[in-house]
Amino acid sequence: MKRALKITGMILGAIVVVMLLGAASINFSGIPTYETNPPNLEVKPDSAMIAEGKRLATLVCQHCHMGTTGKLDGKEMLDIPAEFGKVWAPNITQHPNSKLAPYTDGELAYFLRTGVKRDGGYAPPWMPKFPHMSDEDLHSVIAYLRSDARELQPSDKVQPAPEPSFLVKFLCRVAFKPLPFPEESVEAPPVTDKVAFGRYLLTSKVECYSCHSADFKTVNIEAPEKSEGYLGGGNTLISPEDGVTEIYSANITMDKETGIGNWTEEEFIKAVRFGQRPDGKPIRPPMIPFSALSDEEASAIWAYLQTAPPVKNEVQRNWEE
Template sequence: MRKILIYGGTTIVLILLAALLFIQVKGIPSYPVEKPPITLNTDSASLARGKKLASMLCASCHLNPDTRQLTGRPMVDAPKEFGEIHAPNITQHKTYGIGDWTEGEILFLLRTGIKRDGKYAPPYMAKLPLMADQDINAIIAFLKSNDRMVAAADIPDQPAKPSFLTKALTNTVFKPFPMPTAPIPMPDTSNAIELGGYLAKNLECFSCHSADFKSNDFLVPEHSEGYFGGGNKPLNEEGQVMPTPNLTPDKVTGIGNWSEEKFVKALKSGIKEGEPALRYPMKPYTELTDKEAAAIYKYLMSIPPISNKVERSPE
Protein backbone atom coordinates (compact mmCIF):
# COMPACT_ATOMS: atom_id res chain seq x y z
CA MET A 1 0.00 0.00 0.00
CA ARG A 2 2.84 2.34 0.90
CA LYS A 3 4.53 1.68 -2.45
CA ILE A 4 1.29 2.43 -4.27
CA LEU A 5 0.99 5.77 -2.46
CA ILE A 6 4.61 6.62 -3.23
CA TYR A 7 4.21 5.69 -6.89
CA GLY A 8 0.94 7.58 -7.09
CA GLY A 9 2.42 10.68 -5.47
CA THR A 10 5.47 10.53 -7.72
CA THR A 11 3.24 10.23 -10.79
CA ILE A 12 1.21 13.28 -9.76
CA VAL A 13 4.37 15.33 -9.18
CA LEU A 14 5.78 14.29 -12.56
CA ILE A 15 2.51 15.18 -14.32
CA LEU A 16 2.49 18.56 -12.59
CA LEU A 17 6.11 19.24 -13.53
CA ALA A 18 5.39 18.22 -17.13
CA ALA A 19 2.41 20.60 -17.24
CA LEU A 20 4.51 23.45 -15.86
CA LEU A 21 7.27 22.76 -18.37
CA PHE A 22 4.74 22.61 -21.19
CA ILE A 23 3.32 26.03 -20.27
CA GLN A 24 6.80 27.54 -19.93
CA VAL A 25 7.89 26.26 -23.34
CA LYS A 26 4.58 26.94 -25.10
CA GLY A 27 4.35 30.50 -23.82
CA ILE A 28 1.48 32.76 -24.87
CA PRO A 29 -1.10 30.71 -26.85
CA SER A 30 -2.21 31.31 -30.44
CA TYR A 31 -5.70 31.27 -31.96
CA PRO A 32 -7.32 31.44 -35.40
CA VAL A 33 -7.40 34.92 -36.90
CA GLU A 34 -10.37 36.59 -38.55
CA LYS A 35 -10.56 39.78 -40.59
CA PRO A 36 -14.07 41.07 -39.97
CA PRO A 37 -15.42 43.61 -42.46
CA ILE A 38 -15.42 47.19 -41.30
CA THR A 39 -16.34 50.52 -42.86
CA LEU A 40 -14.73 53.54 -41.24
CA ASN A 41 -16.14 57.03 -41.04
CA THR A 42 -13.19 59.39 -41.43
CA ASP A 43 -14.94 62.73 -41.12
CA SER A 44 -13.51 65.32 -38.71
CA ALA A 45 -15.99 64.50 -35.94
CA SER A 46 -15.14 60.77 -36.03
CA LEU A 47 -11.41 61.43 -36.04
CA ALA A 48 -11.76 63.84 -33.12
CA ARG A 49 -13.78 61.26 -31.19
CA GLY A 50 -11.21 58.58 -32.00
CA LYS A 51 -8.34 60.76 -30.82
CA LYS A 52 -10.19 61.58 -27.62
CA LEU A 53 -10.78 57.91 -26.83
CA ALA A 54 -7.29 56.84 -27.88
CA SER A 55 -5.81 59.57 -25.69
CA MET A 56 -7.59 58.10 -22.67
CA LEU A 57 -7.15 54.40 -23.52
CA CYS A 58 -4.14 53.82 -25.77
CA ALA A 59 -1.92 56.75 -24.78
CA SER A 60 -1.76 55.74 -21.13
CA CYS A 61 0.48 52.83 -22.16
CA HIS A 62 1.71 53.53 -25.70
CA LEU A 63 2.49 57.26 -25.53
CA ASN A 64 6.24 57.74 -25.25
CA PRO A 65 7.09 60.91 -23.27
CA ASP A 66 10.16 61.53 -25.42
CA THR A 67 8.64 61.14 -28.90
CA ARG A 68 5.14 62.34 -27.87
CA GLN A 69 3.86 59.64 -30.21
CA LEU A 70 2.36 56.20 -29.70
CA THR A 71 5.79 54.59 -30.14
CA GLY A 72 5.51 52.56 -26.94
CA ARG A 73 7.49 52.53 -23.73
CA PRO A 74 8.60 50.24 -20.91
CA MET A 75 5.64 49.62 -18.61
CA VAL A 76 7.45 50.22 -15.33
CA ASP A 77 4.11 50.81 -13.63
CA ALA A 78 2.73 47.35 -14.48
CA PRO A 79 2.68 44.75 -11.68
CA LYS A 80 6.00 42.88 -11.72
CA GLU A 81 4.17 39.57 -11.40
CA PHE A 82 3.23 39.86 -15.10
CA GLY A 83 6.86 40.06 -16.20
CA GLU A 84 8.82 42.68 -18.14
CA ILE A 85 6.32 44.55 -20.26
CA HIS A 86 6.92 46.93 -23.14
CA ALA A 87 3.99 48.65 -24.83
CA PRO A 88 4.61 48.32 -28.61
CA ASN A 89 4.85 50.92 -31.33
CA ILE A 90 1.36 51.44 -32.75
CA THR A 91 2.16 54.28 -35.14
CA GLN A 92 1.67 53.99 -38.90
CA HIS A 93 5.18 52.60 -39.46
CA LYS A 94 4.81 49.55 -41.71
CA THR A 95 7.59 47.53 -40.07
CA TYR A 96 7.70 48.60 -36.44
CA GLY A 97 4.14 49.81 -36.05
CA ILE A 98 0.70 48.86 -37.39
CA GLY A 99 0.98 50.67 -40.73
CA ASP A 100 0.34 47.55 -42.77
CA TRP A 101 -2.38 46.17 -40.51
CA THR A 102 -5.84 46.22 -42.05
CA GLU A 103 -8.72 47.92 -40.28
CA GLY A 104 -10.30 44.49 -39.77
CA GLU A 105 -7.15 43.14 -38.11
CA ILE A 106 -7.09 46.07 -35.69
CA LEU A 107 -10.79 45.60 -34.96
CA PHE A 108 -10.29 41.88 -34.32
CA LEU A 109 -7.46 42.61 -31.88
CA LEU A 110 -9.39 45.29 -29.98
CA ARG A 111 -12.51 43.14 -29.75
CA THR A 112 -10.99 39.71 -29.04
CA GLY A 113 -7.40 40.23 -27.92
CA ILE A 114 -5.99 38.18 -30.82
CA LYS A 115 -3.17 39.77 -32.82
CA ARG A 116 -2.76 39.42 -36.57
CA ASP A 117 -0.20 36.60 -36.04
CA GLY A 118 -2.69 34.69 -33.89
CA LYS A 119 -0.94 35.37 -30.59
CA TYR A 120 -3.15 36.33 -27.67
CA ALA A 121 -2.47 39.78 -26.25
CA PRO A 122 -1.70 39.30 -22.53
CA PRO A 123 -4.21 40.45 -19.88
CA TYR A 124 -2.57 43.83 -19.35
CA MET A 125 -3.52 45.03 -22.84
CA ALA A 126 -6.83 46.86 -23.04
CA LYS A 127 -9.57 44.99 -24.90
CA LEU A 128 -12.89 46.50 -25.87
CA PRO A 129 -15.55 43.79 -26.13
CA LEU A 130 -18.37 46.10 -24.98
CA MET A 131 -17.51 49.38 -26.72
CA ALA A 132 -20.06 50.75 -29.20
CA ASP A 133 -19.28 50.06 -32.85
CA GLN A 134 -19.24 53.77 -33.60
CA ASP A 135 -16.62 54.45 -30.92
CA ILE A 136 -14.32 51.52 -31.69
CA ASN A 137 -14.47 52.43 -35.38
CA ALA A 138 -13.53 56.01 -34.48
CA ILE A 139 -10.46 54.76 -32.61
CA ILE A 140 -9.39 52.68 -35.61
CA ALA A 141 -9.97 55.62 -37.97
CA PHE A 142 -7.73 57.76 -35.76
CA LEU A 143 -5.01 55.08 -35.58
CA LYS A 144 -5.01 54.95 -39.40
CA SER A 145 -5.03 58.76 -39.75
CA ASN A 146 -2.22 61.22 -40.47
CA ASP A 147 -2.32 62.73 -36.97
CA ARG A 148 1.17 63.39 -35.64
CA MET A 149 0.56 61.13 -32.63
CA VAL A 150 0.31 58.10 -34.94
CA ALA A 151 2.55 59.24 -37.82
CA ALA A 152 5.03 56.53 -38.85
CA ALA A 153 7.93 56.48 -36.38
CA ASP A 154 11.07 54.46 -37.11
CA ILE A 155 11.40 53.07 -33.59
CA PRO A 156 11.71 49.29 -33.10
CA ASP A 157 9.71 47.53 -30.42
CA GLN A 158 11.30 45.99 -27.39
CA PRO A 159 9.86 42.50 -26.98
CA ALA A 160 7.99 41.82 -23.77
CA LYS A 161 9.19 39.11 -21.42
CA PRO A 162 6.02 37.61 -19.95
CA SER A 163 6.35 35.88 -16.62
CA PHE A 164 5.40 32.28 -16.01
CA LEU A 165 2.25 33.59 -14.29
CA THR A 166 1.24 35.45 -17.45
CA LYS A 167 1.88 32.34 -19.55
CA ALA A 168 -0.11 30.19 -17.12
CA LEU A 169 -3.04 32.64 -16.94
CA THR A 170 -3.27 33.00 -20.72
CA ASN A 171 -3.27 29.20 -21.10
CA THR A 172 -5.94 28.65 -18.46
CA VAL A 173 -8.00 31.58 -17.16
CA PHE A 174 -7.71 34.40 -19.68
CA LYS A 175 -9.14 33.57 -23.09
CA PRO A 176 -9.97 35.65 -26.17
CA PHE A 177 -13.32 37.39 -26.20
CA PRO A 178 -15.86 36.49 -28.88
CA MET A 179 -16.57 38.90 -31.69
CA PRO A 180 -19.96 40.58 -31.13
CA THR A 181 -22.76 38.87 -33.04
CA ALA A 182 -24.99 41.94 -33.09
CA PRO A 183 -24.40 45.69 -33.43
CA ILE A 184 -23.42 47.51 -30.24
CA PRO A 185 -25.14 50.93 -30.11
CA MET A 186 -23.94 54.09 -28.46
CA PRO A 187 -25.36 54.82 -24.99
CA ASP A 188 -28.31 57.13 -24.50
CA THR A 189 -26.51 60.38 -23.69
CA SER A 190 -29.68 61.81 -22.13
CA ASN A 191 -29.55 59.04 -19.49
CA ALA A 192 -26.71 60.06 -17.17
CA ILE A 193 -26.40 56.71 -15.41
CA GLU A 194 -26.34 54.80 -18.70
CA LEU A 195 -23.75 57.16 -20.16
CA GLY A 196 -21.66 57.05 -17.00
CA GLY A 197 -21.74 53.26 -16.87
CA TYR A 198 -20.69 53.06 -20.51
CA LEU A 199 -17.72 55.34 -19.89
CA ALA A 200 -16.69 53.77 -16.58
CA LYS A 201 -16.61 50.32 -18.17
CA ASN A 202 -15.16 51.13 -21.59
CA LEU A 203 -12.48 53.49 -20.28
CA GLU A 204 -11.59 50.53 -18.05
CA CYS A 205 -11.92 52.53 -14.83
CA PHE A 206 -13.26 49.39 -13.15
CA SER A 207 -10.14 47.45 -14.17
CA CYS A 208 -7.89 49.45 -11.85
CA HIS A 209 -10.46 50.30 -9.19
CA SER A 210 -11.72 46.78 -8.54
CA ALA A 211 -9.95 44.26 -6.31
CA ASP A 212 -7.37 42.71 -8.64
CA PHE A 213 -6.42 42.73 -12.31
CA LYS A 214 -6.50 38.92 -12.31
CA SER A 215 -10.17 38.72 -11.26
CA ASN A 216 -11.62 41.39 -13.56
CA ASP A 217 -14.50 40.36 -15.81
CA PHE A 218 -14.37 42.37 -19.03
CA LEU A 219 -17.53 40.83 -20.50
CA VAL A 220 -19.61 41.53 -17.39
CA PRO A 221 -17.61 44.15 -15.47
CA GLU A 222 -20.10 44.15 -12.58
CA HIS A 223 -19.00 40.58 -11.84
CA SER A 224 -15.42 41.71 -11.20
CA GLU A 225 -14.31 40.99 -7.65
CA GLY A 226 -14.74 44.10 -5.51
CA TYR A 227 -16.29 46.08 -8.37
CA PHE A 228 -15.04 49.67 -7.93
CA GLY A 229 -14.21 48.89 -4.31
CA GLY A 230 -10.52 49.64 -4.84
CA GLY A 231 -7.50 47.93 -3.40
CA ASN A 232 -5.87 46.90 -6.68
CA LYS A 233 -2.09 47.40 -6.70
CA PRO A 234 -0.65 49.16 -9.77
CA LEU A 235 2.81 50.68 -9.46
CA ASN A 236 4.13 54.19 -9.96
CA GLU A 237 7.22 54.97 -12.02
CA GLU A 238 9.47 54.24 -9.05
CA GLY A 239 7.95 50.79 -8.57
CA GLN A 240 5.99 51.82 -5.47
CA VAL A 241 2.62 50.15 -4.95
CA MET A 242 -0.21 52.64 -5.35
CA PRO A 243 -3.41 51.01 -4.04
CA THR A 244 -6.44 52.24 -5.93
CA PRO A 245 -9.15 54.03 -3.94
CA ASN A 246 -12.66 52.81 -3.28
CA LEU A 247 -15.03 54.58 -5.71
CA THR A 248 -18.27 53.03 -4.49
CA PRO A 249 -20.84 55.21 -2.66
CA ASP A 250 -19.83 53.88 0.76
CA LYS A 251 -19.90 56.94 3.02
CA VAL A 252 -17.00 55.87 5.23
CA THR A 253 -14.49 54.20 2.93
CA GLY A 254 -15.72 55.27 -0.52
CA ILE A 255 -16.90 58.50 -2.14
CA GLY A 256 -20.42 58.48 -0.74
CA ASN A 257 -19.89 61.90 0.85
CA TRP A 258 -18.31 63.47 -2.23
CA SER A 259 -20.28 66.08 -4.12
CA GLU A 260 -20.61 65.87 -7.88
CA GLU A 261 -18.61 69.08 -8.23
CA LYS A 262 -15.73 67.69 -6.15
CA PHE A 263 -15.66 64.46 -8.16
CA VAL A 264 -15.74 66.20 -11.54
CA LYS A 265 -12.92 68.53 -10.51
CA ALA A 266 -10.80 65.66 -9.21
CA LEU A 267 -11.36 63.52 -12.30
CA LYS A 268 -10.67 66.26 -14.83
CA SER A 269 -8.00 68.32 -13.06
CA GLY A 270 -6.53 65.89 -10.54
CA ILE A 271 -7.15 68.37 -7.72
CA LYS A 272 -9.43 68.21 -4.69
CA GLU A 273 -9.70 70.98 -2.12
CA GLY A 274 -6.28 72.37 -2.99
CA GLU A 275 -4.35 69.09 -2.86
CA PRO A 276 -3.56 66.37 -5.42
CA ALA A 277 -6.42 63.92 -5.83
CA LEU A 278 -4.74 61.76 -8.47
CA ARG A 279 -1.25 60.33 -8.59
CA TYR A 280 0.50 58.28 -11.23
CA PRO A 281 -0.45 55.88 -12.76
CA MET A 282 -3.83 57.64 -12.63
CA LYS A 283 -3.85 60.83 -14.68
CA PRO A 284 -6.54 63.51 -15.02
CA TYR A 285 -9.08 62.84 -17.76
CA THR A 286 -8.90 66.30 -19.23
CA GLU A 287 -10.52 65.02 -22.44
CA LEU A 288 -13.86 64.38 -20.70
CA THR A 289 -16.59 67.00 -20.82
CA ASP A 290 -18.18 68.11 -17.56
CA LYS A 291 -21.31 66.22 -18.60
CA GLU A 292 -19.38 62.98 -19.13
CA ALA A 293 -17.48 63.31 -15.83
CA ALA A 294 -20.73 64.05 -13.99
CA ALA A 295 -22.35 61.01 -15.63
CA ILE A 296 -19.55 58.79 -14.30
CA TYR A 297 -20.18 60.22 -10.83
CA LYS A 298 -23.91 59.50 -11.09
CA TYR A 299 -23.20 55.95 -12.21
CA LEU A 300 -20.81 55.33 -9.32
CA MET A 301 -23.43 56.65 -6.92
CA SER A 302 -25.86 54.06 -8.31
CA ILE A 303 -23.74 50.93 -7.72
CA PRO A 304 -23.76 48.92 -4.47
CA PRO A 305 -21.47 50.39 -1.79
CA ILE A 306 -18.51 48.32 -0.63
CA SER A 307 -16.93 48.86 2.75
CA ASN A 308 -13.23 48.66 1.96
CA LYS A 309 -10.84 51.13 3.55
CA VAL A 310 -7.82 51.61 1.28
CA GLU A 311 -4.83 53.34 2.80
CA ARG A 312 -3.32 55.95 0.49
CA SER A 313 0.35 55.40 -0.28
CA PRO A 314 2.68 57.99 1.27
CA GLU A 315 3.89 60.78 -0.98
Protein backbone atom coordinates in the same frame (compact mmCIF):
# COMPACT_ATOMS: atom_id res chain seq x y z
CA MET B 1 2.02 -0.93 5.69
CA LYS B 2 5.49 -0.22 4.33
CA ARG B 3 4.37 -1.36 0.93
CA ALA B 4 1.30 0.90 1.04
CA LEU B 5 3.53 3.85 1.91
CA LYS B 6 5.86 3.01 -0.93
CA ILE B 7 2.98 2.88 -3.42
CA THR B 8 1.55 6.19 -2.13
CA GLY B 9 5.02 7.69 -2.45
CA MET B 10 5.32 6.48 -6.01
CA ILE B 11 1.91 7.85 -6.93
CA LEU B 12 2.69 11.22 -5.36
CA GLY B 13 6.04 11.24 -7.12
CA ALA B 14 4.34 10.52 -10.43
CA ILE B 15 1.85 13.36 -9.82
CA VAL B 16 4.70 15.76 -9.09
CA VAL B 17 6.52 14.71 -12.28
CA VAL B 18 3.36 15.18 -14.37
CA MET B 19 2.80 18.61 -12.82
CA LEU B 20 6.38 19.64 -13.47
CA LEU B 21 6.13 18.46 -17.07
CA GLY B 22 2.87 20.39 -17.45
CA ALA B 23 4.45 23.51 -16.01
CA ALA B 24 7.51 23.15 -18.22
CA SER B 25 5.32 22.72 -21.28
CA ILE B 26 3.25 25.84 -20.43
CA ASN B 27 6.42 27.80 -19.78
CA PHE B 28 7.97 26.63 -23.02
CA SER B 29 4.97 26.98 -25.33
CA GLY B 30 3.91 30.34 -23.88
CA ILE B 31 0.64 32.08 -24.59
CA PRO B 32 -1.74 30.09 -26.81
CA THR B 33 -2.72 31.30 -30.27
CA TYR B 34 -6.18 31.34 -31.78
CA GLU B 35 -7.86 31.39 -35.15
CA THR B 36 -8.92 34.85 -36.21
CA ASN B 37 -12.10 35.77 -38.02
CA PRO B 38 -11.94 39.51 -38.69
CA PRO B 39 -15.03 41.24 -40.07
CA ASN B 40 -15.08 42.70 -43.53
CA LEU B 41 -14.76 46.32 -42.53
CA GLU B 42 -13.61 49.47 -44.21
CA VAL B 43 -13.90 52.52 -42.01
CA LYS B 44 -14.81 55.68 -43.92
CA PRO B 45 -13.20 58.42 -41.86
CA ASP B 46 -14.65 61.90 -41.55
CA SER B 47 -13.29 64.78 -39.50
CA ALA B 48 -15.74 64.27 -36.62
CA MET B 49 -14.73 60.62 -36.29
CA ILE B 50 -11.04 61.48 -36.38
CA ALA B 51 -11.51 64.13 -33.69
CA GLU B 52 -13.47 61.75 -31.43
CA GLY B 53 -10.94 58.95 -32.08
CA LYS B 54 -8.12 61.26 -31.09
CA ARG B 55 -9.92 62.22 -27.89
CA LEU B 56 -10.50 58.57 -27.10
CA ALA B 57 -6.86 57.77 -27.74
CA THR B 58 -5.88 60.61 -25.39
CA LEU B 59 -8.17 59.19 -22.72
CA VAL B 60 -7.20 55.55 -23.19
CA CYS B 61 -4.46 54.45 -25.63
CA GLN B 62 -1.87 57.14 -24.89
CA HIS B 63 -1.57 56.05 -21.30
CA CYS B 64 0.46 53.05 -22.47
CA HIS B 65 1.47 53.70 -26.09
CA MET B 66 2.77 57.28 -25.82
CA GLY B 67 6.55 57.24 -26.01
CA THR B 68 9.08 59.80 -24.81
CA THR B 69 9.24 61.14 -28.39
CA GLY B 70 5.67 62.51 -28.21
CA LYS B 71 4.63 59.83 -30.69
CA LEU B 72 2.72 56.62 -30.10
CA ASP B 73 5.89 54.59 -30.43
CA GLY B 74 5.48 52.81 -27.14
CA LYS B 75 7.29 52.37 -23.85
CA GLU B 76 7.97 49.99 -21.02
CA MET B 77 4.93 49.69 -18.79
CA LEU B 78 6.39 50.33 -15.38
CA ASP B 79 3.00 50.48 -13.66
CA ILE B 80 2.43 46.72 -14.01
CA PRO B 81 3.30 44.57 -10.98
CA ALA B 82 6.34 42.32 -11.49
CA GLU B 83 4.21 39.17 -11.02
CA PHE B 84 2.98 39.70 -14.61
CA GLY B 85 6.46 39.86 -16.15
CA LYS B 86 8.09 42.68 -18.10
CA VAL B 87 5.87 44.46 -20.57
CA TRP B 88 6.40 47.01 -23.32
CA ALA B 89 3.55 48.68 -25.20
CA PRO B 90 4.57 48.53 -28.86
CA ASN B 91 5.03 51.20 -31.48
CA ILE B 92 1.64 51.89 -33.13
CA THR B 93 2.71 54.79 -35.38
CA GLN B 94 2.39 54.62 -39.15
CA HIS B 95 5.98 53.43 -39.65
CA PRO B 96 6.04 50.38 -41.96
CA ASN B 97 7.75 48.33 -39.22
CA SER B 98 5.34 49.30 -36.45
CA LYS B 99 2.91 46.80 -34.94
CA LEU B 100 0.00 48.79 -36.39
CA ALA B 101 1.22 48.90 -40.00
CA PRO B 102 0.08 45.49 -41.28
CA TYR B 103 -3.42 45.72 -39.79
CA THR B 104 -6.53 46.09 -41.94
CA ASP B 105 -9.51 47.93 -40.41
CA GLY B 106 -11.30 44.61 -39.86
CA GLU B 107 -8.27 43.08 -38.14
CA LEU B 108 -7.98 46.11 -35.87
CA ALA B 109 -11.64 45.92 -34.91
CA TYR B 110 -11.22 42.20 -34.24
CA PHE B 111 -8.11 42.73 -32.11
CA LEU B 112 -9.54 45.62 -30.09
CA ARG B 113 -12.73 43.67 -29.33
CA THR B 114 -11.42 40.12 -28.79
CA GLY B 115 -7.75 40.51 -27.81
CA VAL B 116 -6.60 38.26 -30.66
CA LYS B 117 -3.89 39.86 -32.80
CA ARG B 118 -3.77 39.51 -36.56
CA ASP B 119 -1.16 36.74 -36.20
CA GLY B 120 -3.46 34.80 -33.83
CA GLY B 121 -1.46 35.68 -30.69
CA TYR B 122 -3.53 36.61 -27.66
CA ALA B 123 -2.80 39.83 -25.78
CA PRO B 124 -3.05 39.27 -22.00
CA PRO B 125 -4.87 41.85 -19.83
CA TRP B 126 -2.00 44.31 -20.16
CA MET B 127 -3.65 45.39 -23.40
CA PRO B 128 -7.32 46.19 -22.69
CA LYS B 129 -10.18 44.80 -24.80
CA PHE B 130 -13.24 46.75 -25.82
CA PRO B 131 -16.07 44.26 -26.46
CA HIS B 132 -18.78 46.74 -25.44
CA MET B 133 -17.43 49.89 -27.07
CA SER B 134 -19.94 51.18 -29.62
CA ASP B 135 -19.18 50.58 -33.28
CA GLU B 136 -19.18 54.33 -33.74
CA ASP B 137 -16.48 54.86 -31.11
CA LEU B 138 -14.46 51.87 -32.28
CA HIS B 139 -14.55 53.05 -35.88
CA SER B 140 -13.52 56.52 -34.71
CA VAL B 141 -10.39 55.08 -33.07
CA ILE B 142 -9.54 53.27 -36.31
CA ALA B 143 -10.18 56.44 -38.36
CA TYR B 144 -7.84 58.32 -36.03
CA LEU B 145 -5.09 55.68 -36.29
CA ARG B 146 -5.14 56.21 -40.08
CA SER B 147 -5.12 60.01 -39.78
CA ASP B 148 -2.27 62.46 -40.24
CA ALA B 149 -2.11 63.29 -36.50
CA ARG B 150 1.41 64.27 -35.50
CA GLU B 151 1.76 61.59 -32.82
CA LEU B 152 1.08 58.87 -35.41
CA GLN B 153 3.72 59.93 -37.90
CA PRO B 154 6.33 57.22 -38.54
CA SER B 155 8.78 56.48 -35.74
CA ASP B 156 11.26 53.66 -36.22
CA LYS B 157 11.44 52.79 -32.49
CA VAL B 158 11.18 49.08 -31.81
CA GLN B 159 10.00 48.05 -28.36
CA PRO B 160 10.94 44.62 -27.01
CA ALA B 161 8.22 41.95 -27.09
CA PRO B 162 6.50 41.46 -23.72
CA GLU B 163 8.13 38.87 -21.43
CA PRO B 164 5.15 37.23 -19.71
CA SER B 165 5.73 35.57 -16.36
CA PHE B 166 4.83 31.92 -15.79
CA LEU B 167 1.72 33.19 -13.96
CA VAL B 168 0.50 35.03 -17.08
CA LYS B 169 1.25 32.06 -19.34
CA PHE B 170 -0.60 29.80 -16.93
CA LEU B 171 -3.60 32.14 -16.60
CA CYS B 172 -3.74 32.45 -20.40
CA ARG B 173 -4.39 28.68 -20.45
CA VAL B 174 -7.02 28.56 -17.73
CA ALA B 175 -8.60 31.97 -17.24
CA PHE B 176 -7.80 34.69 -19.77
CA LYS B 177 -9.55 33.80 -23.01
CA PRO B 178 -10.32 35.72 -26.19
CA LEU B 179 -13.69 37.43 -26.14
CA PRO B 180 -16.31 36.61 -28.77
CA PHE B 181 -16.61 39.14 -31.58
CA PRO B 182 -20.11 40.67 -31.31
CA GLU B 183 -22.53 39.36 -33.90
CA GLU B 184 -24.81 42.38 -33.77
CA SER B 185 -23.88 46.04 -34.05
CA VAL B 186 -22.98 47.67 -30.73
CA GLU B 187 -24.52 50.99 -29.79
CA ALA B 188 -23.83 53.38 -26.93
CA PRO B 189 -26.75 54.45 -24.73
CA PRO B 190 -28.00 57.98 -25.45
CA VAL B 191 -26.31 60.84 -23.57
CA THR B 192 -29.74 61.76 -22.19
CA ASP B 193 -29.86 58.47 -20.25
CA LYS B 194 -27.28 59.80 -17.82
CA VAL B 195 -26.79 56.71 -15.64
CA ALA B 196 -26.53 54.30 -18.57
CA PHE B 197 -24.22 56.68 -20.40
CA GLY B 198 -22.01 57.01 -17.30
CA ARG B 199 -21.83 53.25 -17.01
CA TYR B 200 -20.89 53.04 -20.69
CA LEU B 201 -18.02 55.47 -20.16
CA LEU B 202 -16.73 53.76 -17.03
CA THR B 203 -16.98 50.16 -18.25
CA SER B 204 -16.73 50.28 -22.02
CA LYS B 205 -15.16 53.42 -23.40
CA VAL B 206 -12.69 54.83 -20.86
CA GLU B 207 -12.28 51.66 -18.79
CA CYS B 208 -12.10 52.98 -15.24
CA TYR B 209 -13.37 49.77 -13.69
CA SER B 210 -10.49 47.40 -14.39
CA CYS B 211 -7.92 49.43 -12.43
CA HIS B 212 -10.55 50.24 -9.79
CA SER B 213 -11.67 46.67 -9.01
CA ALA B 214 -9.82 44.28 -6.68
CA ASP B 215 -7.30 42.65 -9.02
CA PHE B 216 -6.50 42.54 -12.75
CA LYS B 217 -6.53 38.74 -12.48
CA THR B 218 -10.23 38.67 -11.60
CA VAL B 219 -11.55 41.41 -13.86
CA ASN B 220 -14.57 40.18 -15.85
CA ILE B 221 -14.41 41.93 -19.21
CA GLU B 222 -17.64 40.49 -20.57
CA ALA B 223 -19.65 41.37 -17.46
CA PRO B 224 -17.70 44.16 -15.70
CA GLU B 225 -20.01 44.23 -12.64
CA LYS B 226 -18.98 40.63 -11.92
CA SER B 227 -15.34 41.65 -11.43
CA GLU B 228 -14.15 40.87 -7.92
CA GLY B 229 -14.53 43.92 -5.65
CA TYR B 230 -16.12 45.94 -8.49
CA LEU B 231 -15.04 49.59 -8.09
CA GLY B 232 -13.99 48.93 -4.50
CA GLY B 233 -10.32 49.52 -5.32
CA GLY B 234 -7.25 47.91 -3.80
CA ASN B 235 -5.79 46.69 -7.11
CA THR B 236 -2.00 46.90 -6.92
CA LEU B 237 -0.38 49.25 -9.41
CA ILE B 238 3.17 50.50 -9.49
CA SER B 239 4.23 54.12 -9.65
CA PRO B 240 5.51 54.73 -13.19
CA GLU B 241 7.75 57.39 -11.68
CA ASP B 242 10.10 54.98 -9.93
CA GLY B 243 8.83 51.59 -11.12
CA VAL B 244 8.78 50.27 -7.53
CA THR B 245 6.40 52.10 -5.17
CA GLU B 246 3.09 50.28 -4.90
CA ILE B 247 0.02 52.44 -5.38
CA TYR B 248 -3.36 50.86 -4.74
CA SER B 249 -6.36 51.94 -6.76
CA ALA B 250 -8.91 53.94 -4.78
CA ASN B 251 -12.34 52.77 -3.67
CA ILE B 252 -14.65 54.83 -5.88
CA THR B 253 -17.93 53.39 -4.64
CA MET B 254 -20.33 55.49 -2.57
CA ASP B 255 -19.40 53.79 0.70
CA LYS B 256 -19.22 56.69 3.17
CA GLU B 257 -16.34 55.42 5.29
CA THR B 258 -14.00 53.75 2.81
CA GLY B 259 -15.19 55.08 -0.55
CA ILE B 260 -16.07 58.53 -1.87
CA GLY B 261 -19.64 58.67 -0.54
CA ASN B 262 -18.95 61.95 1.24
CA TRP B 263 -17.63 63.73 -1.83
CA THR B 264 -19.70 66.21 -3.80
CA GLU B 265 -20.19 65.93 -7.54
CA GLU B 266 -17.97 69.00 -8.09
CA GLU B 267 -15.19 67.39 -6.03
CA PHE B 268 -15.47 64.21 -8.07
CA ILE B 269 -15.31 66.03 -11.40
CA LYS B 270 -12.27 67.98 -10.24
CA ALA B 271 -10.56 64.78 -9.08
CA VAL B 272 -11.19 62.89 -12.31
CA ARG B 273 -10.43 65.70 -14.72
CA PHE B 274 -7.62 67.47 -12.87
CA GLY B 275 -6.17 64.95 -10.40
CA GLN B 276 -6.98 66.89 -7.23
CA ARG B 277 -8.59 65.37 -4.15
CA PRO B 278 -10.88 67.50 -1.95
CA ASP B 279 -8.32 67.31 0.90
CA GLY B 280 -5.58 68.68 -1.33
CA LYS B 281 -3.66 65.42 -1.57
CA PRO B 282 -2.55 64.60 -5.10
CA ILE B 283 -3.97 61.70 -7.08
CA ARG B 284 -0.83 59.98 -8.24
CA PRO B 285 0.05 58.18 -11.46
CA PRO B 286 -0.75 55.70 -12.91
CA MET B 287 -4.11 57.45 -12.37
CA ILE B 288 -3.97 60.17 -14.99
CA PRO B 289 -6.07 63.33 -15.01
CA PHE B 290 -8.75 62.68 -17.63
CA SER B 291 -8.94 66.29 -18.76
CA ALA B 292 -10.23 65.29 -22.19
CA LEU B 293 -13.46 64.11 -20.54
CA SER B 294 -16.11 66.82 -20.51
CA ASP B 295 -17.76 67.96 -17.27
CA GLU B 296 -20.97 66.37 -18.58
CA GLU B 297 -19.23 63.01 -19.05
CA ALA B 298 -17.61 63.12 -15.59
CA SER B 299 -21.03 64.06 -14.21
CA ALA B 300 -22.59 61.05 -15.97
CA ILE B 301 -19.96 58.76 -14.40
CA TRP B 302 -20.84 60.28 -11.03
CA ALA B 303 -24.55 59.64 -11.65
CA TYR B 304 -23.79 56.01 -12.48
CA LEU B 305 -21.62 55.60 -9.37
CA GLN B 306 -24.63 56.61 -7.24
CA THR B 307 -26.33 53.45 -8.48
CA ALA B 308 -23.41 51.00 -8.13
CA PRO B 309 -23.35 48.93 -4.91
CA PRO B 310 -21.11 50.47 -2.23
CA VAL B 311 -18.14 48.28 -1.30
CA LYS B 312 -16.61 48.42 2.17
CA ASN B 313 -12.90 48.22 1.51
CA GLU B 314 -10.35 50.38 3.26
CA VAL B 315 -7.57 50.88 0.73
CA GLN B 316 -4.12 51.46 2.11
CA ARG B 317 -2.91 54.92 1.02
CA ASN B 318 0.83 55.39 1.37
CA TRP B 319 0.96 59.14 0.83
CA GLU B 320 4.21 60.82 1.74
CA GLU B 321 3.69 63.04 4.77
